[in-house]
Amino acid sequence: MTTIAIIGLGTMGLGLAQLYAAAGFAVRATDADAAIRDSAKPRLAEALALRVTSGKLTSDASDATLANLTVTRDLASLAPASLAIEAIVERLDAKHALFADLEPLLPGAVLATNTSSLSVAAIAEGLRHPDRVIGLHFFNPVPAMKLVELVGHKGTSPAALTIARQLTEAAGKTVIAAPDRPGFIVNRCARPYYGEALAMLDEGRSASDIDAAMIAVGYRLGPFQLIDLIGADINLAATEGLFAAMHHHPRYHPFLPLRRQVAIGNLGRKTGQGFIFPADPGTAPKDAAAIALRIEATLVNEAAWLLSEGGTTTDGIDTAMKLGLNLPRGPFEILEAHGAPKIRAKLAALEATTALRGRYVLAPMLEAA
Ligand SMILES: NC(=O)c1ccc[n+]([C@@H]2O[C@H](COP(=O)([O-])OP(=O)(O)OC[C@H]3O[C@@H](n4cnc5c(N)ncnc54)[C@H](O)[C@@H]3O)[C@@H](O)[C@H]2O)c1
Incomplete structure (x- = not known):
């Protein structure tokens, strides 16, 4: 086993x-x-019991799952592992120290980090076996979310990537290779969905109009509904993290309405008041198609910029965005549907009028041939 x-x-x-x-x-x-170790099995038993009660899981399967988990006190007991995944505090020093401890104790294991925002190369730097270090970026809640981003750094061995992929696919996940760049695929390519909506809000459009426009063209939740669901504070932290990691490029500009929302504590569902929550978006405005095109053009441009940096594919980005952000179509499917000239014209018009010079500069693949 x-x-x-x-x-x-x-x-x-x-x-x-x-x-x-x-x-x-x-x-x-x-x-x-x-205390966390002691409560782990009871917490898992509780989560599984809910699935048994709702008919999603048999009690035999629940028992088998619980029997497969052993909680241990010391790292040495993890030794038989083929794959070790860390999901500890999001701090480079802590993750680096953990992997330095693990590498002699687990000589046969691939060492995977579930970091959302740190560089995999930085975590591997200075270790004796950086070739064994990879990123395996899961989404919350792990059992339900299909997508896993698989991240190698320059020194990762192909064997480490293969083992992690095989074991994670065997657990039922869709594993997509992602480059060791800030935000990997989803957390980066998702930024314009929120950012461009916030830009329009800042210009005076209502959150309700913007959300309704996106829903009218097939999106399951509008940008503001999504921010309300995840939390404005979490969204702001992700935006600011990427803004800093991308050297304050205007594509990641954190707009004032988001900062204001956090400052006044209207974080969304968890505080009872968000941009839209507890209301729903209303009916779509007359210019819904133009609103949606503006957001979609920026989704396409961000994905095209990421593609130009290497380490991923159009199919990989499309699949990751559909599974990770629940988009009805991936950025390159959007490009195909609208055609490059329409996307190009929209971005050029936005660049001509924005105060954030450079925000809408075209990725190389979108430039006219
Ligand atoms: N929560 C999310 O939505 C999400 C999504 C993707 C990735 N991540 C990443 O997953 C990791 C964990 O996030 P989380 O939300 O589960 O955090 P969490 O705070 O719920 O759990 C972290 C656990 O790690 C333990 N811990 C801290 N330092 C440790 C160490 N040195 N050795 C052993 N245990 C240690 C803590 O006691 C705690 O129980 C972070 O890197 C985070 O960025 C989180």
């Missing part, structure tokens, strides 16, 4: 333990906090 090690048993780590244990792997897991 192949063993998977999980370090960190918080939100993501417990989801990872559930995922691999349910797929029939032996899971050994640990956490620095004794």
Whole structure:
């Protein structure tokens, strides 16, 4: 039986333990906090019991999943693992120190980080076996979200990527290769969905009109509904993180309405008041198609910029965006549907009038042939 090690048993780590244990792997897991270790099995039992009650899982399958999980105190007990995934605190020094401890203890394991915002290369730097270090970026909630971004750095061995891919696909996930760039694919290519909506809000359009426009062209949730769902504070942190990592490029500009929303504590569902929440978007405005084209043009441009940086494909980006952000179509499918001239013209018109010079500059593949 192949063993998977999980370090960190918080939100993501417990989801990872559930995922691999349910797929029939032996899971050994640990956490620095004794209370978190002690509560891990009861928390998993509770999550599984809900699925049994709602008829989504048999009690036999629930028992088998629980039996596959062993919670241990020390890192040495993780030794049989073929793949170790860390889901600890999002700090470079902590992740680096953990991997330095793990590499001699787990000589046969691929060492994967679930970081959202750190560079995989930076985590691997200075280790004795950087070739074993990869990124495996899961989405919350882990058992439900199909997508996993698989990230190698320059020194990662192809074998490490293959092992992690095979084991994660065996657990039922769709694994998409992503470059070791800030935000990987989804957290980066999603930015314009929010950012361009916020730009329009800043110009005086209503959040309700913008959301209704996107829903009218097939999006399941408008940008502001999504911010309200995830939390304006989380969205602002992701935006500011990428803005800094991308050297304050105007494509990632954090617009004032988002900052204001966080400052006054209207974070969305979790505080009871958001941009739209608790209301729903109204009927689509007359210029819904123009609003949607503006957001879609910027989604296409961001994806095309990422593509130009290497390490991914048009299909990879489209699949990741559909699974990770629940988009009805990927950025390159949007490009195909509208045609490059229409996207180009929209971006050129926006660049001509924006105060944020350079925000709408075309990615190389969109420039006229
Ligand atoms: N929550 C999300 O939506 C999400 C999504 C994708 C990726 N991530 C990433 O996953 C990681 C974990 O996030 P989370 O939301 O599960 O955090 P969390 O705070 O819920 O859990 C982190 C756990 O790690 C433990 N821990 C901290 N330092 C440790 C160490 N040195 N050794 C062992 N255990 C340690 C903590 O006790 C805690 O139980 C972070 O890197 C985060 O960026 C989170």
